[in-house]
Amino acid sequence: MLAVAGDRRRENRRTGIDPADETRRHTVADQAQTYNGYCVKCKEKRDFEGRVEVSKTGMNMAKGKCPVCGTTVNRILGKAKV
Template structure:
């Protein structure tokens, strides 16, 4: 089961922070990152998370 994340991230297209819901992914180097979609413009949002 994929871990979900609810919080805010900066949208480059809207140029402001937006609340989003997305899923947490782990990169090859072990970094955790939340990926979701901006509710306003539909751009992909990314937020790097701390260690678990």
Template sequence: MAETYNGYCVKCREKRDFSGEIHENNNRRMAKGKCPTCGTTVTRILGKAKV
């Protein structure tokens, strides 16, 4: 399920809205997607997963 998130693009050096999917690693949730301007991978850490 793709949702819209706001994250920092390192290449553009600006905050961008991106549509991404949630990945879980070590009980941490992270939204991962592509920057709509340059195509670089943008990530945003969301917090601990509900157990």
């Protein structure tokens, strides 16, 4: 357990991510907007309503549900400005 925690701290130090920082996965936009993304379950591009969130790697992502099957659909929008 200690080796895993030490490795995680070492990895976070390399990537510049603070493990105590809970704000990195926050929602950027409060209102849902319409985006176009690929649904893996339907195997088609679909328009979905989603919110912009920041991933743990620092990318802006639109995240929402497929209107047909309900699977989570993601679309990467670009690097987040911090």
